[in-house]
Amino acid sequence: MSGFDFAARTRVAYGVERVKQLAEDVKSLTGGNKAVLVTDPGLVKVGVADEVLAALREGGVEATLFSDVQSDPTSASIDAAAEVIRASNVSCVIGLGGGSAMDVAKLASLVAGAEHPTEHYALMANPFAPKTIKMIMVPTTSGTGAEVTSTVVFSNADKRKVWGWDYELAPDLAVLDPTLTVALPPHLTAATGLDAMIHALEAVTGKRSNAMIEAVGLQAIRMISGSLLAAIREPGNLEARGQLGIGSMLAGMAIEQGGTGIAHCIGHALGTLARVHHGRAVAVALYHAYDWNIPGNEAILAEVARAMGAGGNTFASLEEQARAGAAFYRRLVAESGLQLSLAAEGLSAVDAGRLAETMASAENAPMRNNNCRYALDEDLACFAEQLLNHA
Template identity: 80%
Template sequence: MSEFDFQTRTRVVYGVGRSKQIAEDVRNVSGGDRAVLITDPGLVKVGVADEIMSALRSHGIEVTLFSDVQSDPTSASIDEASAVIRASAAPCVIGLGGGSAMDVAKLASLVAGAEHPTDHYALMANPFSPKRTKTIMIPTTSGTGAEMTSTVVFSNKEKRKVWGWDYELSPDLAILDPTLTVALPPHLTAATGLDALVHALEAVAGKRGNAMIQAVGLQAIRMISGSLLRAVRNPADLEARGQLSIGSMLAGMAIEQGGTGIAHCIGHALGTLARVHHGRAVAIALYHTYEWNIEGNEPIHAEIARAMGAVERLSSPIEEQARAGSAFYRGLVEQSGMQLSLAAEGLSPADAQRLAETMASGENAPMRNNNCRYAADNDLARFAGQLLG
């Protein structure tokens, strides 16, 4: 039994329609009546941002909107959001959306505490100033688990995907409301749901895995594996959406403690090279590396397979159970309708060496090193060839 230190600072609330109580939450969390809402243009367009702003304003909360958030956010966007937070002097920042909007909200709330630009903190080159605002996250996807983590991912001015982390990046409150995920299209439900599943898988199997990570991670795997295809095929299924929402949150808890692995190393490299959607990138990466991961790590992958519901006979040999999990995962990816080819992003076999070199770059080393099985340079080259072949 390995030693561990497991902690979380984020309060979590769940309920159908729970987001309508956001005004009360702002007052309880921050003690004030002003907030900055950070979201993306898509949620403004479909009216979800208006619903949240209406719930705030109708109960006396003054709200400032920042919606210039794109998928895979840039440091420039975070700098703009930070300027809005400073100008408003609001005691509360709300992140509404997927991982990109929540990451912008989390990081901007800390960057706003000083005059340095976001790139000043990339890969923790410099420490943040103390946190001055409270943060509330309202996910509208079930994927990143950003509502539970103290890590953010963004592209710096050189367009490389980098990291920022600090315990105070952890939100003060996470509000899970499955009604806000119903409008998510099937292909994004699949991509974000598979992202959450990969989070749980890599945290449970990774080198930092322990009993506490397994407790939340294996439960996340159970909930996501049993509900993802239901939500893809019937987007209005609130029971399935709720299972995904809670499963994604638990997977966020798992990676907060256990980190990620080779699928995220590859996924971030794909994001740097061609801005491939993060959830799809990591899902495709694990599709090609799951079987390789099992060697030398059969017992934990057998546990994962059992949590997935992939094992028909518990008396089967451990290796057979572990490989049943790989087959289940690949089938789930295929049945979700995910496009496995990356040709539409402009990537071809000619880019394989560049992809392998990006996987091996310094910013991706923590994920490579934390994976349950270490990937040597020749392994990275082989994976790149498989993904782009």
């Protein structure tokens, strides 16, 4: 066993209607009573943002709303949020939503500490100014784990998906409230839940894995495997929603330490090419790559299969168990209703070369390199053809 360092930097609070205590969280974290709430237009439209704003204001917190956030956020949106944070002179930023809103909140909190634009920090070309603003993340999906990670993803001016990372990007508090995920439509519950499972799976099997990553990652897989379909079929099932939310958070802890792999390499390339929803993109990618991952990694993928509950101990070999996990995953994708064809995004077999080239780009290299099996250029070409030929 090689040496490792594992630290959970974010306090986690879970409970039904826990979000009603948010004003006290702001005051106890900062000693003040001002905050900026970063969210997306969808949550404003359905009234969730207003409910959170009301809870903050009733608790004595002066809250400013920023909602110019889109799926797969842009550097321009983060710059706009940072300007609102500067102008509001707050000591706390709250991210409410899925990974996009939380990533904007996290990165804007640090960008606001200096006058440089967001792209100054893309791929960490330059360091951030010291952190002065506390961060509270409140997820409304169970997928990204962004509430406990110190990384963000955004699109630059050239529409390429790039990364930012720094220990200071880790939120100070994550508030998990299953009531906030009840209104999530079935197709998004499926896409985000599968994304969370893949986070755990890729962290557990990746090159940087260790006993601590396996502990949180395998537990995440157990919780997500056992709750995803119930959450899709019974949206108001708070037990299933809670299991899914905690599983997603644990998966976030796993990727914080262990990173991701080939499904995310492919998924980010699909996001760059056609803005395919991130959760769906990585779920489709693993559907085609899971079996390819098995040779040489039978033992750990058998552990993953057991965590899924795939077939018990009835298999004669580790390879059979690992392949049962792959079959379980494909069934889960099918039963979740996730759409595998990418035709609606305008992609077809003629785009295979561009897709493979984007997978091989510098911004996707960390995921490609961390995967349990290294993908050669010809492997990337095969993945691209498989994805884009799927009817």
